[in-house]
Amino acid sequence: MSNALFNALLELGDDHLILGHRVSEWCGHAPLLEEDLAMPNMALDNIGASRNLYTYAGEVEGKGRDEDQLAYLRMDREYKNCLLVERPNEDFAHTMLRQLYFAAFMEPYWQAALSSTDETIRGIAGKAVKEMAYHIRHAGEWVIRLGDGTTESAERMKAAVVEMTPYVEELFVMSDDAKACAEQGILPDREALRTQWGQTISNIFDQALLELPDVKFPQLGGRIGHHGEEMGFLLAQLQYVQRAYPGMSW
Amino acid sequence: MSKETPLWEVFVRPRNGLSHKHCGSLHAADEVMALQAARDTYTRRGEGLSIWVVPSKSIFASDPDQTAENFDPSVDKVYRHPTFYDIPEEVGHM
Numbered sequence: 001m002s003n004a005l006f007n008a009l010l011e012l013g014d015d016h017l018i019l020g021h022r023v024s025e026w027c028g029h030a031p032l033l034e035e036d037l038a039m040p041n042m043a044l045d046n047i048g049a050s051r052n053l054y055t056y057a058g059e060v061e062g063k064g065r066d067e068d069q070l071a072y073l074r075m076d077r078e079y080k081n082c083l084l085v086e087r088p089n090e091d092f093a094h095t096m097l098r099q100l101y102f103a104a105f106m107e108p109y110w111q112a113a114l115s116s117t118d119e120t121i122r123g124i125a126g127k128a129v130k131e132m133a134y135h136i137r138h139a140g141e142w143v144i145r146l147g148d149g150t151t152e153s154a155e156r157m158k159a160a161v162v163e164m165t166p167y168v169e170e171l172f173v174m175s176d177d178a179k180a181c182a183e184q185g186i187l188p189d190r191e192a193l194r195t196q197w198g199q200t201i202s203n204i205f206d207q208a209l210l211e212l213p214d215v216k217f218p219q220l221g222g223r224i225g226h227h228g229e230e231m232g233f234l235l236a237q238l239q240y241v242q243r244a245y246p247g248m249s250w
Numbered sequence: 251m252s253k254e255t256p257l258w259e260v261f262v263r264p265r266n267g268l269s270h271k272h273c274g275s276l277h278a279a280d281e282v283m284a285l286q287a288a289r290d291t292y293t294r295r296g297e298g299l300s301i302w303v304v305p306s307k308s309i310f311a312s313d314p315d316q317t318a319e320n321f322d323p324s325v326d327k328v329y330r331h332p333t334f335y336d337i338p339e340e341v342g343h344m
Contacts, residue, residue, distance in 0.1 A: 034278065
Protein backbone atom coordinates (compact mmCIF):
# COMPACT_ATOMS: atom_id res chain seq x y z
CA MET A 1 0.00 0.00 0.00
CA SER A 2 2.72 2.47 0.92
CA ASN A 3 4.20 2.21 -2.58
CA ALA A 4 0.83 2.95 -4.20
CA LEU A 5 0.27 5.92 -1.89
CA PHE A 6 3.79 7.21 -2.57
CA ASN A 7 3.17 7.12 -6.34
CA ALA A 8 -0.31 8.64 -6.07
CA LEU A 9 1.11 11.46 -3.93
CA LEU A 10 3.75 12.09 -6.59
CA GLU A 11 1.02 12.35 -9.25
CA LEU A 12 -0.65 15.05 -7.17
CA GLY A 13 2.56 16.74 -6.06
CA ASP A 14 3.95 16.88 -9.61
CA ASP A 15 0.68 18.33 -10.98
CA HIS A 16 0.89 21.16 -8.45
CA LEU A 17 4.64 21.81 -8.73
CA ILE A 18 4.71 21.90 -12.53
CA LEU A 19 1.60 24.07 -12.82
CA GLY A 20 2.95 26.38 -10.11
CA HIS A 21 6.23 26.69 -11.98
CA ARG A 22 4.45 27.45 -15.26
CA VAL A 23 2.34 30.18 -13.67
CA SER A 24 5.41 31.60 -11.91
CA GLU A 25 6.96 32.20 -15.36
CA TRP A 26 4.54 35.13 -15.66
CA CYS A 27 6.10 36.89 -12.68
CA GLY A 28 7.20 40.30 -13.95
CA HIS A 29 5.50 39.79 -17.33
CA ALA A 30 1.80 40.03 -16.51
CA PRO A 31 -0.32 42.49 -18.50
CA LEU A 32 -1.26 44.52 -15.40
CA LEU A 33 0.51 45.20 -12.14
CA GLU A 34 -2.52 43.81 -10.28
CA GLU A 35 -2.29 40.57 -12.27
CA ASP A 36 1.45 40.46 -11.71
CA LEU A 37 0.62 39.96 -8.03
CA ALA A 38 -2.35 37.67 -8.60
CA MET A 39 -0.48 35.16 -10.75
CA PRO A 40 2.45 34.56 -8.38
CA ASN A 41 -0.19 34.27 -5.61
CA MET A 42 -1.79 31.40 -7.52
CA ALA A 43 1.62 29.91 -8.36
CA LEU A 44 2.54 29.94 -4.67
CA ASP A 45 -0.75 28.24 -3.76
CA ASN A 46 0.12 25.42 -6.17
CA ILE A 47 3.75 25.18 -5.07
CA GLY A 48 2.72 25.25 -1.40
CA ALA A 49 0.39 22.30 -1.97
CA SER A 50 3.19 20.41 -3.76
CA ARG A 51 5.52 20.93 -0.80
CA ASN A 52 3.01 19.33 1.57
CA LEU A 53 2.39 16.48 -0.84
CA TYR A 54 6.13 15.81 -1.39
CA THR A 55 6.91 15.98 2.31
CA TYR A 56 4.21 13.41 2.99
CA ALA A 57 5.34 11.28 0.01
CA GLY A 58 8.87 11.26 1.43
CA GLU A 59 7.56 10.08 4.82
CA VAL A 60 5.44 7.36 3.19
CA GLU A 61 8.41 6.18 1.10
CA GLY A 62 10.57 5.98 4.20
CA LYS A 63 13.92 6.32 2.40
CA GLY A 64 14.81 9.69 3.82
CA ARG A 65 13.95 11.76 0.74
CA ASP A 66 12.56 15.22 1.55
CA GLU A 67 10.48 17.68 -0.48
CA ASP A 68 13.54 19.17 -2.20
CA GLN A 69 14.88 15.83 -3.34
CA LEU A 70 11.52 14.83 -4.76
CA ALA A 71 10.94 18.20 -6.42
CA TYR A 72 14.41 18.85 -7.83
CA LEU A 73 16.39 15.63 -8.11
CA ARG A 74 14.34 13.34 -10.35
CA MET A 75 14.71 12.84 -14.09
CA ASP A 76 11.98 13.88 -16.52
CA ARG A 77 10.59 10.36 -17.01
CA GLU A 78 10.10 10.06 -13.24
CA TYR A 79 7.65 12.98 -13.11
CA LYS A 80 4.03 11.82 -13.05
CA ASN A 81 2.20 15.09 -13.72
CA CYS A 82 -0.58 15.15 -16.28
CA LEU A 83 0.27 16.82 -19.59
CA LEU A 84 -2.19 19.69 -19.07
CA VAL A 85 -0.08 21.38 -16.36
CA GLU A 86 3.15 21.35 -18.36
CA ARG A 87 1.63 23.00 -21.45
CA PRO A 88 3.44 26.28 -22.24
CA ASN A 89 1.85 29.56 -21.18
CA GLU A 90 1.44 30.79 -24.79
CA ASP A 91 -0.72 33.81 -23.95
CA PHE A 92 -2.94 35.05 -21.15
CA ALA A 93 -5.95 33.15 -22.55
CA HIS A 94 -4.12 29.79 -22.55
CA THR A 95 -2.76 30.42 -19.06
CA MET A 96 -6.12 31.33 -17.53
CA LEU A 97 -7.93 28.45 -19.23
CA ARG A 98 -5.31 25.93 -18.04
CA GLN A 99 -5.68 27.29 -14.49
CA LEU A 100 -9.46 27.06 -14.71
CA TYR A 101 -9.44 23.51 -16.10
CA PHE A 102 -7.11 22.34 -13.35
CA ALA A 103 -8.83 24.14 -10.46
CA ALA A 104 -12.29 23.02 -11.65
CA PHE A 105 -11.01 19.48 -11.19
CA MET A 106 -9.01 19.93 -7.99
CA GLU A 107 -11.69 21.82 -6.05
CA PRO A 108 -14.15 18.88 -5.98
CA TYR A 109 -11.17 16.52 -5.61
CA TRP A 110 -10.03 18.18 -2.39
CA GLN A 111 -13.64 18.53 -1.28
CA ALA A 112 -13.97 14.74 -1.53
CA ALA A 113 -10.57 14.29 0.14
CA LEU A 114 -11.87 16.10 3.24
CA SER A 115 -13.44 12.77 4.22
CA SER A 116 -10.30 10.72 3.50
CA THR A 117 -9.38 7.93 5.92
CA ASP A 118 -5.91 9.53 6.09
CA GLU A 119 -5.47 12.43 8.51
CA THR A 120 -2.61 14.09 6.60
CA ILE A 121 -4.61 14.03 3.37
CA ARG A 122 -7.55 15.65 5.18
CA GLY A 123 -5.22 18.39 6.41
CA ILE A 124 -3.77 19.09 2.96
CA ALA A 125 -7.28 19.07 1.45
CA GLY A 126 -8.63 21.53 4.00
CA LYS A 127 -6.13 24.18 2.95
CA ALA A 128 -6.13 23.46 -0.78
CA VAL A 129 -9.90 23.42 -1.25
CA LYS A 130 -10.17 27.15 -0.48
CA GLU A 131 -7.26 28.00 -2.77
CA MET A 132 -8.83 26.08 -5.65
CA ALA A 133 -12.19 27.79 -5.14
CA TYR A 134 -10.43 31.12 -5.57
CA HIS A 135 -8.51 29.95 -8.65
CA ILE A 136 -11.81 28.96 -10.27
CA ARG A 137 -13.20 32.42 -9.55
CA HIS A 138 -10.15 34.36 -10.66
CA ALA A 139 -9.38 32.37 -13.82
CA GLY A 140 -13.10 31.97 -14.55
CA GLU A 141 -13.76 35.72 -14.50
CA TRP A 142 -10.91 36.25 -16.95
CA VAL A 143 -12.14 33.47 -19.24
CA ILE A 144 -15.58 35.13 -19.27
CA ARG A 145 -14.16 38.57 -20.04
CA LEU A 146 -11.78 37.36 -22.72
CA GLY A 147 -14.33 35.03 -24.33
CA ASP A 148 -17.00 37.74 -24.40
CA GLY A 149 -14.53 40.57 -24.97
CA THR A 150 -12.94 42.04 -28.09
CA THR A 151 -12.64 40.19 -31.41
CA GLU A 152 -9.02 39.42 -30.67
CA SER A 153 -9.56 38.24 -27.08
CA ALA A 154 -12.43 35.99 -28.20
CA GLU A 155 -10.26 34.46 -30.93
CA ARG A 156 -7.42 33.83 -28.52
CA MET A 157 -9.80 32.27 -25.99
CA LYS A 158 -11.28 29.95 -28.63
CA ALA A 159 -7.79 28.94 -29.77
CA ALA A 160 -6.90 28.12 -26.17
CA VAL A 161 -10.01 25.94 -25.80
CA VAL A 162 -9.10 24.00 -28.96
CA GLU A 163 -5.55 23.46 -27.78
CA MET A 164 -6.07 22.72 -24.07
CA THR A 165 -9.24 20.62 -24.01
CA PRO A 166 -7.64 17.37 -25.31
CA TYR A 167 -5.47 17.39 -22.16
CA VAL A 168 -8.42 17.38 -19.75
CA GLU A 169 -9.26 13.66 -19.94
CA GLU A 170 -6.00 12.74 -18.20
CA LEU A 171 -7.23 14.45 -15.01
CA PHE A 172 -9.93 11.79 -14.67
CA VAL A 173 -7.82 8.74 -15.56
CA MET A 174 -7.08 6.46 -12.61
CA SER A 175 -3.62 4.89 -12.47
CA ASP A 176 -3.32 1.54 -10.65
CA ASP A 177 -1.78 3.43 -7.74
CA ALA A 178 -4.63 5.93 -7.60
CA LYS A 179 -7.13 3.06 -7.75
CA ALA A 180 -5.46 1.26 -4.85
CA CYS A 181 -5.62 4.45 -2.77
CA ALA A 182 -9.26 5.08 -3.72
CA GLU A 183 -10.22 1.54 -2.68
CA GLN A 184 -8.80 2.23 0.78
CA GLY A 185 -10.66 5.54 0.97
CA ILE A 186 -7.38 7.45 1.18
CA LEU A 187 -7.75 9.45 -2.03
CA PRO A 188 -10.89 10.32 -4.04
CA ASP A 189 -12.03 8.55 -7.20
CA ARG A 190 -11.06 10.85 -10.09
CA GLU A 191 -13.62 9.32 -12.45
CA ALA A 192 -16.44 10.41 -10.14
CA LEU A 193 -15.62 14.11 -10.61
CA ARG A 194 -16.55 14.40 -14.31
CA THR A 195 -20.02 15.84 -13.66
CA GLN A 196 -18.79 18.51 -11.24
CA TRP A 197 -15.99 19.55 -13.57
CA GLY A 198 -18.44 19.73 -16.47
CA GLN A 199 -20.88 21.88 -14.49
CA THR A 200 -18.24 24.37 -13.39
CA ILE A 201 -16.92 24.71 -16.94
CA SER A 202 -20.32 24.97 -18.64
CA ASN A 203 -21.44 27.68 -16.18
CA ILE A 204 -18.42 29.74 -17.12
CA PHE A 205 -18.42 28.87 -20.83
CA ASP A 206 -22.09 29.91 -21.16
CA GLN A 207 -21.14 33.41 -19.99
CA ALA A 208 -17.91 33.40 -22.00
CA LEU A 209 -19.74 32.45 -25.23
CA LEU A 210 -17.45 29.44 -25.55
CA GLU A 211 -18.23 25.85 -26.42
CA LEU A 212 -16.54 22.78 -25.04
CA PRO A 213 -15.46 20.69 -28.06
CA ASP A 214 -15.79 16.91 -28.30
CA VAL A 215 -12.40 15.35 -27.91
CA LYS A 216 -11.84 12.31 -30.12
CA PHE A 217 -8.19 11.76 -29.23
CA PRO A 218 -7.38 12.68 -25.64
CA GLN A 219 -3.72 13.38 -24.91
CA LEU A 220 -2.46 10.97 -22.23
CA GLY A 221 0.89 9.72 -20.98
CA GLY A 222 2.09 12.15 -18.34
CA ARG A 223 1.23 9.78 -15.48
CA ILE A 224 3.66 7.20 -16.89
CA GLY A 225 6.38 9.75 -17.57
CA HIS A 226 5.73 10.36 -21.27
CA HIS A 227 6.00 14.13 -21.37
CA GLY A 228 6.09 16.69 -24.16
CA GLU A 229 9.36 18.21 -25.30
CA GLU A 230 8.62 21.42 -23.35
CA MET A 231 8.92 19.49 -20.09
CA GLY A 232 12.69 19.11 -20.43
CA PHE A 233 13.17 22.85 -20.74
CA LEU A 234 10.87 23.46 -17.80
CA LEU A 235 12.83 21.04 -15.61
CA ALA A 236 16.16 22.49 -16.73
CA GLN A 237 15.10 25.85 -15.34
CA LEU A 238 13.35 24.40 -12.29
CA GLN A 239 16.28 22.17 -11.28
CA TYR A 240 19.22 24.33 -12.31
CA VAL A 241 20.18 25.77 -8.94
CA GLN A 242 19.82 22.48 -7.06
CA ARG A 243 21.85 20.66 -9.75
CA ALA A 244 24.56 23.34 -9.93
CA TYR A 245 24.92 23.66 -6.15
CA PRO A 246 23.82 20.30 -4.71
CA GLY A 247 22.42 20.49 -1.20
CA MET A 248 22.58 24.30 -1.23
CA SER A 249 20.25 26.03 1.19
CA TRP A 250 19.44 29.72 1.55
CA MET B 251 -5.56 51.45 -20.66
CA SER B 252 -7.34 53.73 -18.21
CA LYS B 253 -10.41 53.65 -20.45
CA GLU B 254 -10.75 49.87 -20.33
CA THR B 255 -9.47 49.59 -16.77
CA PRO B 256 -10.50 52.64 -14.73
CA LEU B 257 -9.14 53.45 -11.30
CA TRP B 258 -10.72 52.06 -8.09
CA GLU B 259 -10.14 53.02 -4.47
CA VAL B 260 -9.72 50.12 -2.07
CA PHE B 261 -10.93 50.01 1.53
CA VAL B 262 -10.07 47.10 3.81
CA ARG B 263 -11.52 46.28 7.22
CA PRO B 264 -8.79 44.62 9.26
CA ARG B 265 -10.90 43.15 12.03
CA ASN B 266 -14.48 42.83 13.18
CA GLY B 267 -15.54 45.94 15.04
CA LEU B 268 -13.17 48.25 13.18
CA SER B 269 -14.13 50.32 10.16
CA HIS B 270 -12.95 50.01 6.57
CA LYS B 271 -9.77 51.97 5.93
CA HIS B 272 -8.52 53.34 2.67
CA CYS B 273 -5.39 51.46 1.70
CA GLY B 274 -4.71 52.32 -1.94
CA SER B 275 -6.00 52.17 -5.46
CA LEU B 276 -5.80 49.91 -8.50
CA HIS B 277 -6.88 49.50 -12.12
CA ALA B 278 -9.60 46.99 -13.05
CA ALA B 279 -12.21 46.51 -15.77
CA ASP B 280 -15.23 46.28 -13.44
CA GLU B 281 -16.22 45.83 -9.80
CA VAL B 282 -15.79 42.04 -9.76
CA MET B 283 -12.27 42.24 -11.15
CA ALA B 284 -11.51 45.18 -8.87
CA LEU B 285 -12.45 43.10 -5.79
CA GLN B 286 -10.25 40.23 -6.96
CA ALA B 287 -7.33 42.55 -7.68
CA ALA B 288 -7.82 44.18 -4.28
CA ARG B 289 -7.76 40.76 -2.60
CA ASP B 290 -4.54 39.88 -4.41
CA THR B 291 -2.89 43.27 -3.97
CA TYR B 292 -3.86 44.40 -0.48
CA THR B 293 -4.72 41.31 1.61
CA ARG B 294 -1.78 39.02 0.83
CA ARG B 295 -0.44 39.20 4.36
CA GLY B 296 -3.66 38.58 6.19
CA GLU B 297 -4.58 42.25 6.45
CA GLY B 298 -8.31 41.98 6.14
CA LEU B 299 -11.72 40.42 6.64
CA SER B 300 -13.70 42.59 4.25
CA ILE B 301 -12.98 44.67 1.15
CA TRP B 302 -14.82 47.60 -0.44
CA VAL B 303 -13.96 48.98 -3.85
CA VAL B 304 -15.26 52.33 -5.08
CA PRO B 305 -14.78 53.89 -8.52
CA SER B 306 -12.26 56.68 -7.97
CA LYS B 307 -14.38 59.01 -10.08
CA SER B 308 -17.16 58.71 -7.47
CA ILE B 309 -14.99 60.29 -4.83
CA PHE B 310 -15.22 64.06 -4.52
CA ALA B 311 -12.38 65.65 -2.63
CA SER B 312 -12.21 68.95 -0.77
CA ASP B 313 -10.21 71.66 -2.51
CA PRO B 314 -6.68 72.07 -1.06
CA ASP B 315 -7.01 75.81 -1.73
CA GLN B 316 -9.90 75.92 0.72
CA THR B 317 -8.02 74.15 3.50
CA ALA B 318 -7.78 77.30 5.59
CA GLU B 319 -11.45 78.27 5.39
CA ASN B 320 -12.56 74.64 5.84
CA PHE B 321 -10.48 73.64 8.81
CA ASP B 322 -8.89 76.58 10.59
CA PRO B 323 -12.13 77.82 12.23
CA SER B 324 -12.29 74.66 14.37
CA VAL B 325 -8.79 75.02 15.77
CA ASP B 326 -9.65 77.37 18.66
CA LYS B 327 -12.85 75.57 19.76
CA VAL B 328 -11.48 73.25 22.39
CA TYR B 329 -14.92 72.94 24.01
CA ARG B 330 -15.95 70.70 21.12
CA HIS B 331 -13.64 67.99 22.41
CA PRO B 332 -15.41 65.88 25.02
CA THR B 333 -12.40 66.00 27.31
CA PHE B 334 -14.35 67.38 30.27
CA TYR B 335 -15.99 64.05 31.01
CA ASP B 336 -14.61 61.00 32.80
CA ILE B 337 -15.26 57.93 30.73
CA PRO B 338 -15.71 54.74 32.76
CA GLU B 339 -13.06 52.08 32.15
CA GLU B 340 -15.68 49.52 31.01
CA VAL B 341 -16.70 51.61 27.99
CA GLY B 342 -13.37 50.88 26.37
CA HIS B 343 -12.38 52.33 23.01
CA MET B 344 -14.78 55.02 21.81
